[in-house]
Amino acid sequence: EAGxxxxxxxxxxxxxxxxxxxCNPISGHATLYWYQQIxxxxxxxxxxxxxxxxxxxxxxxxxxFSAERLKGVDSTLKxxxxxxxxxxxxxxxxxxxxxxxxxxxxxxxxPGTRLTVL
Amino acid sequence: xxxxxxxxxxxxxxxxxxxxxxxxFTDSAIYNLQWFRQDPGKGxxxxxxxxxxxxxxxxxxxxxxxxxxxxxxxxxxAASQPGDSATYLCAAPNDYKLSxxxxxxxxxRA
Numbered sequence: 714e715a716g717x718x719x720x721x722x723x724x725x726x727x728x729x730x731x732x733x734x735x736c737n738p739i740s741g742h743a744t745l746y747w748y749q750q751i752x753x754x755x756x757x758x759x760x761x762x763x764x765x766x767x768x769x770x771x772x773x774x775x776x777x778f779s780a781e782r783l784k785g786v787d788s789t790l791k792x793x794x795x796x797x798x799x800x801x802x803x804x805x806x807x808x809x810x811x812x813x814x815x816x817x818x819x820x821x822x823x824p825g826t827r828l829t830v831l
Numbered sequence: 832x833x834x835x836x837x838x839x840x841x842x843x844x845x846x847x848x849x850x851x852x853x854x855x856f857t858d859s860a861i862y863n864l865q866w867f868r869q870d871p872g873k874g875x876x877x878x879x880x881x882x883x884x885x886x887x888x889x890x891x892x893x894x895x896x897x898x899x900x901x902x903x904x905x906x907x908x909a910a911s912q913p914g915d916s917a918t919y920l921c922a923a924p925n926d927y928k929l930s931x932x933x934x935x936x937x938x939x940r941a
Contacts, residue, residue, distance in 0.1 A: 753840075755835070755920055755930075755931025755933050756875070756931050761928075768927075769927065772928075804875070806874070806875075819877050820875075821877075822874030822876070823874050824873050825872075825873070
């Protein structure tokens, strides 16, 4: 079974530039998560999708971050414009059901995208 | 709001020694707790999920205990090996999200 795929693996940009990350979840997984992991911290949930609907985006900085999940499969996370404090690893995860918001469902994580904002 | 703390932040042990990793959480009204492993440059891998009705969960050399009343969970790794070197994170539910600790980075010396 193929795992969660993410691209790119690394990205370096200047502040105020835009960047986009892509995630392809495990086939058949209804729930998709984007996390931000700052160095030395645990992952923080940015947004959770159930199929192509948003379940939780309470911690997403909506003035600069946006995300979409096309046809309930792939997802993209965009930052526009980027700030220095956005430097982090962005992790995508998926789970089979997540009908109870995923924390009773095993989440499978991709390798992440390491973003450096200069 | 659920706060999850892991102390120490780093740990180094010789091969063969048993590992004890600690996790504390502030809201004891949880119905499960999870332990994850993170290798450098990789995502997280789920190790164990303990339901609140359980006191412990085992998988191979790994054993995790949960004490809701004291707000603590402990991950035991028996007879550590260099391949166990990684960062171990615990996570507890928080308003339908997972709150993660910052992790304990383990180095097992050959």
